[in-house]
Amino acid sequence: MHSVFDARRFLIPFRSSLLPQIFTDTLVIGGGVAGLRAALAAAQHGEVIVLAKGDFKHTNTAWAQGGVATVLDPQDTIESHVQDTLVAGADACDESIVRLVVEQGPRRIEEMFGWGMRVDRDQGGKVLLGREGGHAAHRIIHAGGDATGAEVQRVLLERVKQTAGIRVFANCFALDLITPNDSEGSPVMGAITHHPKFGLQMIWARSTILAAGGSGVLFRETTNPPQATADGLAMAYRAGALLADMAYMQFHPTTLYLAGASRSLITEAIRGAGAYLLDEAKNRFMIGVHPMAELAPRDIVSQAIVRQLARQGGGKVYLDCRHIEGINERFLGFAELLKKFDLNAQTDLIPIHPAAHYMVGGVKTDASARTNVPGLLAAGEVASTGLHGANRLASNSLLEGLVFGAIAGEAAADGWNGSRSLPRPGPVSIVSDIRPSDRGELDLTDVRSSLRSAMWKNVGIERTGAKLQGVAEMIDFWGRYTLDKIFDEPFGWETQNMLLVGAVMARAALWREESRGCHLRLDFPQRRPEFAKQDVWGKGKR
Numbered sequence: 001m002h003s004v005f006d007a008r009r010f011l012i013p014f015r016s017s018l019l020p021q022i023f024t025d026t027l028v029i030g031g032g033v034a035g036l037r038a039a040l041a042a043a044q045h046g047e048v049i050v051l052a053k054g055d056f057k058h059t060n061t062a063w064a065q066g067g068v069a070t071v072l073d074p075q076d077t078i079e080s081h082v083q084d085t086l087v088a089g090a091d092a093c094d095e096s097i098v099r100l101v102v103e104q105g106p107r108r109i110e111e112m113f114g115w116g117m118r119v120d121r122d123q124g125g126k127v128l129l130g131r132e133g134g135h136a137a138h139r140i141i142h143a144g145g146d147a148t149g150a151e152v153q154r155v156l157l158e159r160v161k162q163t164a165g166i167r168v169f170a171n172c173f174a175l176d177l178i179t180p181n182d183s184e185g186s187p188v189m190g191a192i193t194h195h196p197k198f199g200l201q202m203i204w205a206r207s208t209i210l211a212a213g214g215s216g217v218l219f220r221e222t223t224n225p226p227q228a229t230a231d232g233l234a235m236a237y238r239a240g241a242l243l244a245d246m247a248y249m250q251f252h253p254t255t256l257y258l259a260g261a262s263r264s265l266i267t268e269a270i271r272g273a274g275a276y277l278l279d280e281a282k283n284r285f286m287i288g289v290h291p292m293a294e295l296a297p298r299d300i301v302s303q304a305i306v307r308q309l310a311r312q313g314g315g316k317v318y319l320d321c322r323h324i325e326g327i328n329e330r331f332l333g334f335a336e337l338l339k340k341f342d343l344n345a346q347t348d349l350i351p352i353h354p355a356a357h358y359m360v361g362g363v364k365t366d367a368s369a370r371t372n373v374p375g376l377l378a379a380g381e382v383a384s385t386g387l388h389g390a391n392r393l394a395s396n397s398l399l400e401g402l403v404f405g406a407i408a409g410e411a412a413a414d415g416w417n418g419s420r421s422l423p424r425p426g427p428v429s430i431v432s433d434i435r436p437s438d439r440g441e442l443d444l445t446d447v448r449s450s451l452r453s454a455m456w457k458n459v460g461i462e463r464t465g466a467k468l469q470g471v472a473e474m475i476d477f478w479g480r481y482t483l484d485k486i487f488d489e490p491f492g493w494e495t496q497n498m499l500l501v502g503a504v505m506a507r508a509a510l511w512r513e514e515s516r517g518c519h520l521r522l523d524f525p526q527r528r529p530e531f532a533k534q535d536v537w538g539k540g541k542r
């Protein structure tokens with residue numbers, strides 16, 4: 001196990017006995033696909049609180065465009081989906097987990113249909129199954145063309161709201177998981193949270209499921225919504241949970257690159273429909289890079305774009321859809337997005353750029369979604385189950401959220417045998433007595449934007465040992481005078497979380513002296529068998 005700088009146990013000072021106390025059986029931190037699905041499963045066994053730091057609409061889940069991969073076509077097989085996932089994972093997947101997710105997928109999707117998920121169907125009512133890069137068969141379910149995630153979010157949220165025993169807390173920021181003390185094996189008993197109206201609160205739970213999503217915001221360029229600040233990874237680390245495979249951040253090749261466009265993702269399906277990538281001189285630069293040209297795997301395309309930009313000394317690369325008949329009618333969300341910027345895909349070239357997209361690594365879990373810390377489970381993008389290995393196959397993450405959300409919700413009740421009659425353990429007294437730093441004021445916005453730029457430049461698509469070493473030292477330095485401060489609102493807490501997780505990512509990428517999946521080291525361009533294993537990060541001996 002590896003460690004980074006000694007993280008403080010809690011972000012803020014508090015005395016648990018002086019704060020309002022809330023009790024539940026299962027606390028779910030995160031209201032995306034994984035958290036909502038977990039809440040539904042846990043509600044079969046007791047009371048549940050599910051919380052989100054913003055409203056329940058702004059999640060990575062709601063932004064997902066491509067779809068959900070699962071085997072529904074009689075021509076397709078479970079084995080084929082398993083093999084495609086293993087290939088994408090670059091010899092680093094846990095095959096038993098891949099089988100578990102792929103096998104349980106169809107059941108979870110049928111369940112979603114039963115709960116009212118409206119997916120794209122042909123005139124005869126048959127589900128239309130798309131095909132994406134890396135998939136050998138048609139197995140991608142879409143809703144509203146490119147609005148699949150929003151439909152998943154809608155269906156699960158409605159179901160959660162209709163389910164007795166689930167309380168939903170919006171705008172409720174989880175600062176830290178609570179454990180009675182800081183020794184190894186100390187169980188998680190809930191979380192300390194902050195709500196703009198109710199202030200700090202202690203939420204005590206028999207089991208806690210972390211489903212706090214991804215980390216894209218650590219990078220200057222990202223497809224993720226602003227909530228994806230790695231809070232879940234940071235609070236798990238502080239509570240003693242192990243993080244695994246932290247070098248693996250997947251980059252998406254095509255986001256809209258315009259001032260004010262928030263790096264909106266342009267779905268792969270548009271390249272699937274025949275769009276070209278053009279350099280500044282309007283030539284197709286993917287020809288000769290890969291036999292599949294623009295349809296090469298995501299990482300190859302992202303890397304080629306970065307190299308092309310370097311070759312032409314900056315400037316722009318474009319997506320060209322002008323030759324695709326009916327492009328605006330086929331991709332309504334895309335057409336709407338462009339319209340906001342006075343662009344039309346039928347007549348204009350679209351400036352694009354790669355961006356950080358999906359955090360493959362995460363809190364290490366087993367097949368029951370359990371972490372190494374008693375009472376703490378994790379599911380969704382925050383978790384590292386072993387499904388994705390060194391790279392995620394397109395559309396496998398919503399599937400993972402549904403499957404592992406359900407597993408985590410079921411497993412949450414195991415610890416107390418799902419018995420509603422057992423009395424809940426009473427709260428213990430927890431005192432966090434951090435002294436305020438005497439190092440003075442800080443421009444937090446500057447710290448955050450410096451970190452995001454440094455991560456993009458040095459822990460981005462192309463990495464080298466020298467750059468990684470430099471950025472790891474730089475983050476340690478920023479950490480020294482930022483992590484000892486006490487903040488009283490989410491922007492500060494998020495920035496502290498981002499610094500901690502950035503430090504782990506940079507070190508994990510430095511340690512992995514090979515290129516595998518989405519991790520490209522220019523100084524170690526080959527896959528090396530001695531690195532065909534998970535690297536695990538934790539607080540070390542406490």
Ligand SMILES: Cc1cc2nc3c(=O)[nH]c(=O)nc-3n(C[C@H](O)[C@H](O)[C@H](O)COP(=O)(O)OP(=O)(O)OC[C@H]3O[C@@H](n4cnc5c(N)ncnc54)[C@H](O)[C@@H]3O)c2cc1C
Nearest residue numbers: 030031032033034053060061066067174213380381395398
């Ligand atoms: C633009 C885009 C397109 C994508 N397209 C696809 C696709 O087509 N198919 C696919 O399979 N995957 C896709 N993905 C990836 C997929 O959407 C995510 O991996 C998945 O939705 C993650 O779900 P989740 O439940 O783990 O997290 P999220 O959906 O991100 O939910 C995280 C939740 O945690 C909450 N949270 C975070 N921190 C805190 C805190 N401190 N306190 C309280 N709450 C907190 C958030 O408020 C949120 O409710 C896409 C991602 C993006 C960004």
